[in-house]
Amino acid sequence: MGFAPLMEFTPERGRRVDVMALGPKGQVWIVECKSSLADFRSDAKWQGYLPWCDQFFWAVGTDFPQEVLPPDTGLIVADAWDAHILRHGPAQPLASARRKALTLRFAQNAALRLQRLHDPAGRPV
Numbered sequence: 148m149g150f151a152p153l154m155e156f157t158p159e160r161g162r163r164v165d166v167m168a169l170g171p172k173g174q175v176w177i178v179e180c181k182s183s184l185a186d187f188r189s190d191a192k193w194q195g196y197l198p199w200c201d202q203f204f205w206a207v208g209t210d211f212p213q214e215v216l217p218p219d220t221g222l223i224v225a226d227a228w229d230a231h232i233l234r235h236g237p238a239q240p241l242a243s244a245r246r247k248a249l250t251l252r253f254a255q256n257a258a259l260r261l262q263r264l265h266d267p268a269g270r271p272v
Contacts, residue, residue: 150176153257158199158249162192167200169253175199175241178223180206187215199249201240206230 149171156167166178177200181187187205197203204221207213213233216222221236241249 150174151257152178153253153260156253156256158196158252162195162199164196164199166206167253169250173246173250174201175246175249175253176202176204176221178204178206181211182208184212184215187211197239199241199245202238203236204232 150168152166152168154166155163157163158167164177165180168176168178170176177196179190179193179196181190187207193203202221204223205216206223206225207216209224209226211224213222213224219236222233223230224233225231
């Protein structure tokens with residue numbers, strides 16, 4: 148689909164999403180991965196991620212009870228080999244200033260992660 152993902156991304160201090168992905172047209176998606184019903188029920192912070200994306204998705208396994216997930220959010224079902232988007236939640240476009248700042252933070256974060264792969268002891272310039 149042309150999205151570039153970053154795992155464990157921090158859109159702002161105090162918030163860390165499982166996956167943030169930047170799309171080919173600048174779309175920002177957040178995907179929260181849930182391994183079990185208990186994992187989902189213990190997550191009280193997911194609604195705080197909504198102002199940081201154009202679309203929000205849950206990613207769950209094939210045996211996850213999908214009926215507990217809020218119906219107005221996106222849903223991705225995956226197994227060890229494949230994943231499918233079963234539904235998209237409503238698109239809530241980011242404000243231009245937030246999109247610009249978030250895209251810049253995303254790009255800097257991705258570049259620094261790549262740099263650390265090549266030079267683990269290095270420091271950002």
